[in-house]
Amino acid sequence: MVPHEAHHEDLLLNDDRMSMSDFGEGMGSYGFQHKRRHDNTESTTFFCDLDIKPEVDTGTVTDEWFSFKKLWKYAGPGLLMSIAYLDPGNLESDLQSGAVAGYSLLWLLFWAHVIGLIFQLLSARLGIITGSHLAQLIRQSYSTRMSVILWAFAQAAIIGADIMEIVGTAVALNILFGLPLWAGVIMTAMDTLTFMMIQRYGMRKIEAFFMVLITVMTVCFWVELIQSKPDVKEIMKGMIVPKIPLHTELQAVGMLGAIVMPHNMFLHSALVKSRDLGPDPSVRKLKEANFYFGIESALALLLSFFVNLAIVVVFAKVFFDPEQVGNIVIPGLGQAEAVLSKTLGPAAKYLWAGGLLAAGQSSTMTGTLAGQYVCEGFFGMIFKKEWHRMAATRGISLVPGILVAIFAVDHFDTMGEMLNVLQSICLPTVLIPIMKLSWSSDVVPAEFRLSTPIHAICITLVCVVIGFDVFLFVRHINDLTSFILIGLFSSAWIIFLIWLTWLPVDYDPEKKVVAGEWSRLPVDEHNQEAEDSESGNTHRQSHIPLEDVRPADHI
Numbered sequence: 001m002v003p004h005e006a007h008h009e010d011l012l013l014n015d016d017r018m019s020m021s022d023f024g025e026g027m028g029s030y031g032f033q034h035k036r037r038h039d040n041t042e043s044t045t046f047f048c049d050l051d052i053k054p055e056v057d058t059g060t061v062t063d064e065w066f067s068f069k070k071l072w073k074y075a076g077p078g079l080l081m082s083i084a085y086l087d088p089g090n091l092e093s094d095l096q097s098g099a100v101a102g103y104s105l106l107w108l109l110f111w112a113h114v115i116g117l118i119f120q121l122l123s124a125r126l127g128i129i130t131g132s133h134l135a136q137l138i139r140q141s142y143s144t145r146m147s148v149i150l151w152a153f154a155q156a157a158i159i160g161a162d163i164m165e166i167v168g169t170a171v172a173l174n175i176l177f178g179l180p181l182w183a184g185v186i187m188t189a190m191d192t193l194t195f196m197m198i199q200r201y202g203m204r205k206i207e208a209f210f211m212v213l214i215t216v217m218t219v220c221f222w223v224e225l226i227q228s229k230p231d232v233k234e235i236m237k238g239m240i241v242p243k244i245p246l247h248t249e250l251q252a253v254g255m256l257g258a259i260v261m262p263h264n265m266f267l268h269s270a271l272v273k274s275r276d277l278g279p280d281p282s283v284r285k286l287k288e289a290n291f292y293f294g295i296e297s298a299l300a301l302l303l304s305f306f307v308n309l310a311i312v313v314v315f316a317k318v319f320f321d322p323e324q325v326g327n328i329v330i331p332g333l334g335q336a337e338a339v340l341s342k343t344l345g346p347a348a349k350y351l352w353a354g355g356l357l358a359a360g361q362s363s364t365m366t367g368t369l370a371g372q373y374v375c376e377g378f379f380g381m382i383f384k385k386e387w388h389r390m391a392a393t394r395g396i397s398l399v400p401g402i403l404v405a406i407f408a409v410d411h412f413d414t415m416g417e418m419l420n421v422l423q424s425i426c427l428p429t430v431l432i433p434i435m436k437l438s439w440s441s442d443v444v445p446a447e448f449r450l451s452t453p454i455h456a457i458c459i460t461l462v463c464v465v466i467g468f469d470v471f472l473f474v475r476h477i478n479d480l481t482s483f484i485l486i487g488l489f490s491s492a493w494i495i496f497l498i499w500l501t502w503l504p505v506d507y508d509p510e511k512k513v514v515a516g517e518w519s520r521l522p523v524d525e526h527n528q529e530a531e532d533s534e535s536g537n538t539h540r541q542s543h544i545p546l547e548d549v550r551p552a553d554h555i
Contacts, residue, residue: 086304135376
């Protein structure tokens with residue numbers, strides 16, 4: 001038996017004996033995978049973990065090397081994961097890199113997808129093997145202080161991504177219907193209600209809905225690609241020859257941050273739990289799951305790569321001028337439709353707006369789901385009802401989006417570049433824990449630990465990401481004030497990453513979140529027990545049987 005798997009069989013979810021009311025109002029296919037059996041544990045129970053209810057039966061292990069029927073059963077989580085690679089932040093990064101660098105950054109676009117795939121597979125493996133998603137594993141493996149810091153980085157990345165997604169949707173509505181940005185942002189808030197309605201029908205319905213949106217994006221952007229009549233030889237050259245033209249460093253780092261998004265790692269590690277591997281999956285079953293999830297994720301990211309490539313190529317064809325020198329006015333999401341209409345005809349702007357709307361709608365919904373797992377994975381199930389959770393996690397991102405739409409409309413495109421850079425800065429704080437957890441013998445059984453060569457490759461890739469960020473810091477130093485400010489920030493950031501890398505993983509699968517624990521500083525347990533005894537404080541969680549409050553840990 002692998003760790004963190006079916007510790008208490010009597011708590012496994014039994015659909016025949018549990019009504020929908022046991023899951024809370026509106027839970028649909030997501031549930032509290034345990035029942036509260038004692039009234040006096042209610043206040044603690046709400047701080048237990050939120051898990052996805054396995055609802056797609058993957059069947060038994062077969063001797064076939066490959067089966068399309070099996071792949072279909074596992075297909076879905078990778079599709080939802082790939083949405084983050086097609087959000088409005090990515091679209092803006094693509095069009096700007098094509099506008100200022102032509103085809104020169106296509107190689108970086110490709111390798112950014114490869115880096116993303118490697119770490120997406122690692123995060124998914126953690127969810128498959130341990131039965132806990134990434135946010136839960138970080139909480140179980142690091143101190144409270146470190147967990148809160150890592151949550152802050154993850155939440156900052158989510159807010160940055162959501163601002164781009166919300167305003168990107170508003171831009172699409174402005175192009176299609178002439179709505180002002182602020183009105184479009186308000187309308188985008190309705191995505192939460194839409195997502196809640198779809199969520200009630202199960203994970204397969206959600207995956208089908210997102211497949212429709214991805215199809216809309218693919219058709220819209222590839223029609224524009226064909227209309228632009230690109231140079232295929234130049235495209236192949238841009239994908240093969242590594243080159244970063246002068247004055248395009250910001251777009252290069254922004255592309256890396258836009259493609260590989262921190263919150264997507266948390267999302268993928270949770271979504272794989274929607275596939276039922278059985279209460280006690282064997283090593284063969286887990287290897288099968290890793291195999292098919294890997295194929296599905298690779299296919300999903302290959303599709304997202306071709307969509308992103310189409311946008312880069314279109315703007316390299318219709319806007320990029322290799323002879324232009326000096327300051328270049330770079331188009332953003334809002335100006336893109338004018339550029340396309342001028343060169344490809346009036347219908348091009350509607351294709352652009354249709355693809356942008358599909359990207360914004362899909363990514364805001366997956367962002368909502370990712371926010372739920374990040375928040376409650378680190379802090380426990382702090383909301384009693386699902387709509388409370390959605391309202392809170394959505395509000396954290398929606399409020400900054402509204403403020404941006406109202407007060408920063410004229411500077412949105414410049415801010416969009418900086419938000420993509422923010423993603424790149426936050427990225428190592430997620431990649432390092434993934435790498436360490438995947439290497440830890442306490443977390444992952446020997447059969448699934450990373451090999452030494454793969455571990456070395458992961459270390460190299462993390463160093464590349466950090467190197468890009470350091471290069472960006474250096475490029476932005478232009479006077480004494482910027483030298484001091486950037487120097488202080490970059491030094492603190494690098495010191496923190498070194499500390500995070502050096503800090504050993506202290507994995508404790510029994511580590512729980514109770515009311516108030518996330519905000520309480522660590523204390524000496526022996527002294528605390530003595531103080532509790534002297535003060536007569538005997539109502540601590542220790543007297544509550546573990547099986548009464550712990551959710552079932554199974555795939």
